[in-house]
Structures are given as C-alpha cells and as structure tokens.
Amino acid sequence: MNYNYKVNIRPQHERQKSLNELLNSTSRTFTSYDVFEGKPEILKVVTLPLHFPIYRMSNGRTQTHQLAYISEKGSDPDFFSLGEENASVQQIQHDILKIFAHEGTETITPIIDELERAKQQTEPLLITPAGIVVNGNRRLAAMRELYHAHPDDFSVFKNVECAVLPPLDIQQIDDIEIRLQMTPETKLPYSWIDESLKIKKQILAGRKEEEIARLMRKKPVEIKKSLSALNYADMYLKEWKKRPFDYSLVEAGEQFFYDLVSSLKGKENQLLEANIRMAWILFDNRTNLGSRIYSFNKILGEKAQDVLSNLSERLEIDTSPENENTPEFDSEFELQNNEDSYQPLISIFEDSSRQDEVFDELRAVCQTILDSAKTAKEGKSALSAVQDAHTRLLEVDLTKADSNTYKGIDRQLQEILNKAAELREKLKEYLKSIIV
Template sequence: MVYKIRVIPKHERIEQISSCCSATTDRAAFYEYQNSVQQLPVIRVPIELPIYRMANGRTRTEQLKYIRLHQCSATFFSNGQENQDAQQAQHELLDAFSKEGTTSIMPIAKVLEEGKQTEPILITSSGVVVNGNRRLSAMRELYAAGDSKYSEFTHINCMVLPASASDKEIKEIEVRLQMQPETKLAYTWVNEALTIKDLMQSGFTRDEITRDMRKDIREVMAMLQALGHAEVYLKDWRGQPEDYELVERGKQLFGDMARDLKDKVGEHLEISRRIAFLIQDNSSSLGTRAYAFNFSFGKKAPDVAEALASRLGVDLNQPPPPSSDKDEQLAIDIDDESEGSSYKPLIDVMDDQSRREEVTQELIAVCESIRASEQDQKRGQAALKAVKDANTKLLEVDFSNADPDTYGAIDAQLESILLTTQKLKAEIARMRAGARTSTAPGI
C-alpha cells in the first residue's frame, strides 16, 4: 500500500466540483435518486480530490476492529470524514476490500489493472464518494505504483449528485446500489444487519428498507433479531461489545436463534441463549458438527437443559441460593418461579466462568447423545417409511391412460410385487414370533 491521502479542504472541493459541473455538457442517466431518472453531470477531477464516505456500510465492522486495534477514539471514523488520518485508515480498509471477489465476481482491483475506468464513481457536490469507494481506493493504489500503464488515473470520472441531496437520500442510494443481492459483492451478514439497524434509527420506514433492499419484511426483521442475539453474546456473554469479527461466521447460528427463540421468554429464553452461546464459543473446534448442534436451543432446549443439569449435578427442583447482583454476568429476565422447577440454578452454573469448560464438555456430550438417539429412532422407523412410500406409489397408479403395449410388463411387475409382499409378510411374522418367544416367562 503506497498511496498517501491528502484531504483537500471542503470549500475548495465544492468550488472545483461546481466549476467542473458548470463547464461540462456530459450527462448520464441515474435511476436511484428520488425515484425518477435524473440526468447527472459527469466531470473529470484529480484523483486526490474525492474523499471516502465514512458512513460506509461495507466497512462498518472493519472500522470498529481498527478502532480497537489502534486504540482510537470511538468517533475516529464517524467524526473523521475531513480528517487525513481517518481518511488514510479508511483507504486501507477499502483497498483490502477492493481485492476481494467470489467465483462469479472478479475483484475490483483486478478489473482496474487493465488501466481503464469503466464507469464514473458517484460523489456529492462536496466530493464525498457515495458509490465507488472501493474503485477509488484501487485506482489510487495503481496510480501510486508509478506504472505508466495507469497514467490515466491522474484524473477520474465522477457523476455528481445535486447539492440538495439529503443524508437520508444518500443512505437510500447506497442501499439501492450496494445491497441488492444480485448486483454487487455481498456485504457480510453483520454489516448488512447493522445497516438495516442504522436505517431504522435514521427514520427509514420498514417499507422503504424492504423496497430498497428488495427483501421481504420477515427477512429484514429476522436479520435484526439475529443481530440482537449476536450483540447480547458479544456484550454480556463475552464482554467484548462490538467485536463483530467474533460472530461473522455465526450467521447460521444467530439466524437459527432468531427463528427458534422468538416465542421464548424468561428462563426458557435465557437457558436457550446460553446453550447457543456455548455452541458459538466452540464453533471452531466443533467444525462441521456445530451446525448439527443448533437443535439444542430450539424445541429440544428443555431436554438438553435437564440432561445437562443431571450431568452437572444441578437440582432444578430446589430453589436456588440467593445471589448478589455482581454475580450476574448476563442480564436475565426471569419470572418468579419459587415453586416447582427452575432453570436458575443451571443458569448460575453456566454463567460461572470457572466452570465454563466443564459445562461445555458436558453440553457437547448431551447433544451428541440426543443426536445418536434420534438417529437410532429414525433407523427404527426406516422400514415402516419405506413400506408406506411403496403403498402410496401403488395407490397413485392410474391405468386409464396406460399404453396397451405396457400391459404385459405391468402385469409382470404386479406379480413381482405380490411375491415380494408375501415374503415380507412371512418375514415379519417370523420376527413377531421370535419377539414373543424371547419375552415369554421363564425364557
């Protein structure tokens, strides 16, 4: 990384962009502003003139990580749009993103290695990049390398939004251009959910969000619920708020939590959360098995909790000893259940850091035992399922349109079915007789 940011003062950027807009006759149709086609001016400006937009959904979690690693102020990025150090840091984040791609999407930096800018970046009247932040970072790096192949990047083409474009409209443009799933390199699930959360807090309605993101409202709400569980996990369980890197690979687990925990309250919610959090803690060591354990915090959570309590020697039928507020590691919303069983004693054990490893190992053993039992049950039902499926297929047979030439073959198949049925009935009769003999008194 060789490019060094120089932030041109805002008033100079505005003056230069305004002058270029007045001088140009080039226009390009833009479809994502104010729900109508706008003919926006296209200008050519020095590559150092635009500045990166800090409220960039794609870099949100990476900004938080940068702040932690470099011990910066929490507002280092959010208040640093005109700050050279913050712009340099944002450049580094974007440059890394520009080198990412998928099997079907070539990295932006690779595309630009041809030395041509294929489409203008979108900027505000003050030079803030709304769409094309990664492209700008890639062009800057290529230009700074000094290869004459990239001499064209001394200046770049920009399409300019009207000075009247509001912050809300700019956010809406970003969503429409960047977050529609079929058009761009996908946001991480956390950045996508954080963007939805930010949009709602900024006054966007659910209809506006679903329209711009082309998502169903149920999907949007499920993403917010998944993010909520992830934030509880980071803040209250791990004590590492906003360290979203820890949950980037937990999309499936937190998505399943959003689905399976939505109707749970009180102790049932809290015990299910803790089971899920322990699985997330150990997702790396569990590998592909981690997904197979997600049943443990859904409908099977009561069975898992009871088995876990038994293995840990925790009595769920006795009122738990009183605990002080300082012993509570995770905020718990538990109804008063002094009568009958309560998960509170088990919750206290799961919250005990000194017993976390023990609880984890016992939880894994419980989950594996339940999975093995369910697999045995499925195998035990396999014969019945096969017979039911065969019977269903036979009931669906309709001879009304059958080709007469197939009658002979059909008859032969039916004879074979009869023979097979007789053999199976004889076999099950023998098995029944054997079962009666083995259970008879005195045997």
C-alpha cells in the first residue's frame, strides 16, 4: 500500500487525560439526535490536533476491506480489532478509509472533493472519551490527506473539531453508527456485504431480527433475506473458491445472491447441492453472461430438475435411482430410492478440469429453456425444440469422438431416430385433422 499521511498514536491514557482537561475547560456544545433513540444529547465540543483522534476498527463500512486484507495476508482474524491502538494497523485502516473518501454516487460528492472545495469542517467528529472516532472516519482520513499534501492551502485542517460522547458500551456505539447510516441522502451507502455483516454482528450480539429491523428502518423479512444472501456468499467463498472472507469476489453479486434465497427455498439433499453448484458455475462465468445470469439463475430455481435432466443427457451422465437392487423396507425408503441421484453430476460440477465444458452445456440448456418459455405463448415451442435438436446434431463431429464413446453415441442416435419416428407419426395425425 502507498501511504501519504503517516499515522501517529498517542497512548490511550494520555489521550484520555488530555480530553478530560479540555472537557473541563470548554463551553462549546453540539446537539446530537443519534446518541440515544428518541431524544437529543448535548455533547461538549473540543478542538484537537489532526493527529490526535484514532480510527474505530469496528467500522461497518470497512469490514469487507478488512476481511479481504486478512485473507490476502493470512493475518490473525482479530488483526484489526486487537490493533486499534497499534500505529501500523491504524495506518492500514487509514489507507482503507482513503479509498472511501474518494468514492461517491450520482447524488453524493466524494467527501474529499467536498472538503477540498469548502476548505472547512462543517460538523464535528463524534469521538469517545478515549479519542476513538465513532462518526467521521472518512472525513478525518480526507482532512489528513489534504493537509498532508498541501498544508498551506488546508491549514484549517491542522486541528479538528470533535464532539465527545458520554461513556458508552460497544452495543450503544454500534447503534449510533446504524442510526447515522440510515440517512442515505447524506451518507455514502454501505455495500450490501458490509450491511449484511453489520446485521450478522447484531444477531451474534444477541439481538432479535425485529429489533434490528426497527433500528435499521427495514422489515424483518429484509433482515432475514440479508442474512441468507450473506450465508450463500460465504458458502461460495469458502467451499467453492477456497477464499473465505474475500468479499471482493462477491461485492458485485448483490442481486444474484439475493435471488438465490428465493431460488433455493424448499430444496434439499442432492437437488439442493446440485442447484447450488450450478449457481456457482454461473456466477464464475458472469462476465460471459451479462444480464442473462439473472434469467438463468431464475431458471435454475424454477426448473432445476429439468435443467439437471437435460444436462445429464448432454454430459452422458446416468442419474437413474441408486440402489435399484436394494430390498424394499418401507414406503418412505422406496420413495427416496425412486428419486434421481444427482451425485454423479455434483462430482462433475466439482471437477475443475471439466467446468468450462459444464458451463457451455449449462448455458445451452438454460438458453433452450428460456427460448422455449418465450415461444410457448406463440405456439412455437415445439418447432423451437426441434430446431435446437437439429442444430445440436449438426455440431457432432465423429472424427473427434473418443472410441470409448462410440457405443454410447450409437445408442443415443438410435433413441433419437425412435423419438423422431414417433413424433412424425403424431404429426401426420395432426396434419390430417387440419386437411379435414
């Protein structure tokens, strides 16, 4: 990482002593409506040197970047949380915040651009009695960068105005951050991952979904869906990519992972496992699919069994029920034995050497189903299916076929001939009815 501003930290006891002295001598105040819900809190305001405050590591906005750093460097999971008083860790946090200081939206100007234009601090930072910044971490990083780069032009940032909070526990501080974030017209929005991680943290702290929903101004069902989407993202990173917590890989997949929550609902056992792996393969190849990935993901949810059946034929995988010779025990066991076994397909999905092949076939199957749905309303689905079968046959090149597949090819061609003959006989009957 390239550092510009260099972070220096005063020991915590020195910061607290200095703050106590300043608090006893100041008469300036700032009224905040975010410290406690439903009532204003009058806070004392002090002026501190730019280097004095330290960044809060438990910052919802920076969770994703922190976890990515830990994953990349192989650092201890508590690297940031235990390093709040460590200058080198604070320096890394500064660099992360510097990224956010340059980010904006169509309606929100990047904070560093706004400070560069205004050349003034319009609102005090919120800090704890130990000088830890609860609100204003991005602003502090931006002011430090501007002052470091051009001290004469931005001398106003040599000192910063800070409103000091009363002593609060960790949960109360988290609540302040959440309340402040619920003003999207002025705040840079959290990424979907950061927001979901924030929700998960609240759940792990023992809070109920209804309470979190009220605090975040959401519906309980939205809280549940955020947690489920995050769970699937975690599964993808840990089990499929073998890169747990590297959320940079899924940051652009908000709609995809939220759609999965509905697509996978009600599925279980091998059908669920096969569906999940097909979804992972689609997401791996999202750049080749564009917006079609959402249509294909929906197809996997609604017609997973049809997709798997067609895919098994294309890949020549036998998914007939297992244990055909197993004696009957009871009706429930018999029902399970009559279900398709998707384990052979699951094994192929997990074979990295075949994933390109699987993706090509999966894309073709999904596209065929999608096209059939579009033409069904027009009465053209049958013609479309026949045309697709014809196109697939034209693609067959026997000169490149493995000799071990000759018998299988012959068997499939015979099945095609039988099916074609059957369809032609039915078609003759339909044609006669039209003539009559």
